[in-house]
Amino acid sequence: MFKALVMEQGEDGLASSAIKELSEADLPQGDVTVAVEYSTVNYKDGLCLSPKGGGLVRNYPHVPGIDFAGTVESSEDARYKPGDKVVLTGWRVGEVHWGGYGQKARVKADWLVPLPEGLSTKQAMAVGTAGFTSMLSVMALEDHGVSPDKGPVLVTGAAGGVGSVAVGILANLGYEVAGVTGRPETEGYLKSLGVSQIVPREDLNETVKRPLESETWAGCIDAVGGEMLARVLGQMKYGGSVAAVGLAGGAGLPATVIPFLLRGVNLLGIDSVMRPYEDRLRAWERIAKDLPMDKLEAMVKPATLSDLPQLGADILKGQVQGRVVVDVNA
Incomplete structure (x- = not known):
């Protein structure tokens, strides 16, 4: 069992969120199961967390979170093995596919990139x-x-x-x-x-x-x-x-x-959602080289799953400064 922030739709058609216990059998289909360590909050996350899903969420129940970083638990794809550190951004994860606001995620291997050398999973989600x-x-x-x-x-x-x-x-x-x-x-x-x-x-x-x-x-x-x-x-x-x-x-x-x-x-x-794999690798390599980690650290506000509903509302109002890093296991 693992914890996740789950959005469910009420009879009035509006969605609300609650932290729930899920089993791996609840996860969607995919090649790779990841033990999520960190996620983050983007403007699009705020839309997905809103009562109408921002026009992005198609089906409920739903686990939002368009980004995550963590460790591979199991993989049916030769590119990844248990223990590998990985990052996911985009590919409509957290919108039409279950995302990173849970302690586990299952996704297509094509959507992942290896964690860039020199970055931790926490720093990767400070970037997001x-x-x-x-x-x-x-x-x-x-x-x-x-x-x-x-x-x-x-x-x-x-x-x-x-x-x-x-x-x-x-x-x-x-x-x-x-x-x-x-x-x-x-x-x-x-x-x-x-x-x-x-x-x-x-x-x-x-x-x-x-x-x-x-x-x-x-x-x-x-x-x-x-x-x-x-x-x-x-x-x-x-x-x-x-x-x-x-x-x-x-x-x-x-x-x-x-x-x-x-x-x-x-x-x-500039589209970041459907960006080809090679472009993603090039961009992440540049981030590791050209973004000073001390400045990145100065941008970060820590959060937990329980903070997300309020943070989602705040980011839509322009009230979130810098970057939020969500420790999904805290």
């Missing part, structure tokens, strides 16, 4: 989908010619999970980093991670009639979308690139094509 997405974004900017000598890089939603890890990586790589936040109390935290310029959210939260403003940013990692992304596009330097990773500010994009046509700006979509 948010940090993995940050690294993919940095790599995309690099692939499109953004480098420290080209000018400052803007990070929106800088105090959140994606933003915090992005700031830590970019600063370590030598970039001048500007961070957007609507929470003045996070300024000290952001500067400790490497932000050199704080941009108040209200400075970018409204669109303007002019499609182009002064050329300011060589690159941007945007976790907000909506009007803020539209505004940032008009402030990019010639040939600059924006990695779009989130929609906390809305899915609409009230922009014009002028920045693309007159400044050659690139808008790069």
